[in-house]
Amino acid sequence: MFYLSLMTDYLKNYMKTRLTYRSDFWIEVISDLTFNLMNLLFILVVFRHTAALAGWSEAEVVFIYGYFMIPYGIFNCFFNLWGFTERYIVKGEMDRILTRPAYNLAQLSLENMDPSSLFGSLVGAAVMGYAWSQLDVAFAWYDPIVLVLMVLGSVMIYGGIYISLAALSFFSDAPTGILPLMWNIQNYGRYPVGIYNKVIRLLLTWVLPFAFVGFYPSAYFLDGAHYRSIALATPLVGAVFFTIGLFIWNSGVRHYRGAGS
């Protein structure tokens, strides 16, 4: 209840800042969508030169990308930790967070909430829906429920990985640029894992499980016969990685000694 009221208050605050810089909201939405459009364009341009990617057709790859956009948008809305090191560690704002009654990570997440990212999820759902209509794939009554569970799992994987990475700045003094750099690795999860060699496939499945934020969950719908069991592990992998993230974060907070300024 307490967190719900915090959330509504932060949302009101968000709306107020948005009304001050009104054009900004739309520019942000458009720039998010342009980024996604660029990746879709890549797929469209590439398929002008080939009929299939490791056996996956254009509509299937677009489907995977559409799915990927849904958890990605939700993740960006609630785990917007991009400037964490600079703002909270270097400038010492973490001290302020720690003096408040709410759980520090929840506080951080609400403070940086970015509802404009959710547009990306909506567009992703539309892209996925369109690809679905182009494909000859059966639609079961429980598919929406599975989809929700998969998306939850994917968001938790993202959350877990990025929380762990942000928590690294509690341990190291130098502001690490690792977060923006990692940003590119998630590219791996958007394409059929069959195109990669064995090492990367293992890495993407079990070490940095980005394959679970795009490919595996989509493969459940596209090729359930082959991928059903691994795809259904998505929520489980999500729970595991999210727990690891929280654990690293909490020990990081205990390790935190405040900025010098």
Add this chain to the structure above:
Amino acid sequence: MIGAYLDMMRIRFLMMLAYRTNYYSGIVVYALNIGTYYFLWQAIYGGRETLAGMTAEQMTSYVAVTWMARAFYFNNLDREIAQDIRDGGVAVQLIRPYHYLMAKFMQGLGEGIFRLLLFSAPGMLIVSFIFPIQFPKDPVIWAVFLLMLLFSFLINSQINILTGLFAFFVENNEGMMRMKRVAVDLFSGLIIPLSFFPGWAEVLLKVLPFQAVTYLPGSVFTGKIGPELIASVLAVQVFWTLLLLVPILWVWRAARRRLFVQGG
């Protein structure tokens, strides 16, 4: 005066050197990026010899060299300038006895040289052990490539400066900066070489400045653009370097009259 600018460049270089540990992880991540596109293109080629005028081997080298070139020409001048404008720091900069934009540019160059020596060069070496990259054999091509890389840096920095200066006109140009980054990566040929685009898009992209940042140097390096065309692609780069000065100087003049500081 030139001495002062050179010092700005040197100081930025030394500042980057202080945080150099970041760059070791950076090389790994760039290698992973190159990896994604290497495997993707392998799957796209699917055993075929050439696509859109490029062989599979050329494509591997192209991906590697353009990403490593990006490490050199990439900088955050847009963000720095926007930040200066937003927190009012630019007002102080304006009364100092140097040209603000020139100072920013020299700092960017210091950063670029740092990245070239500690990121791109060792990164390229490491990547060449992992992926089958073909280096040009002719030393002239190497020399031309380095010269073109300098122009890539110039043009990309000019685009960044122009984007940053828009903070004078819109209170928050964060979204614009993000869009610019996306546009540069896609339209410059980093993600897809221009020759892969459909005809009309290729024509359109060839009249924009972005191709001069990545596609042209990458194509010369991999031999997609033969030695007989080098003079003309260099001319394209010089043309854009000069042309982009016009809007920058114009925006700079208009902007100083509009300066208002939001707090701070």
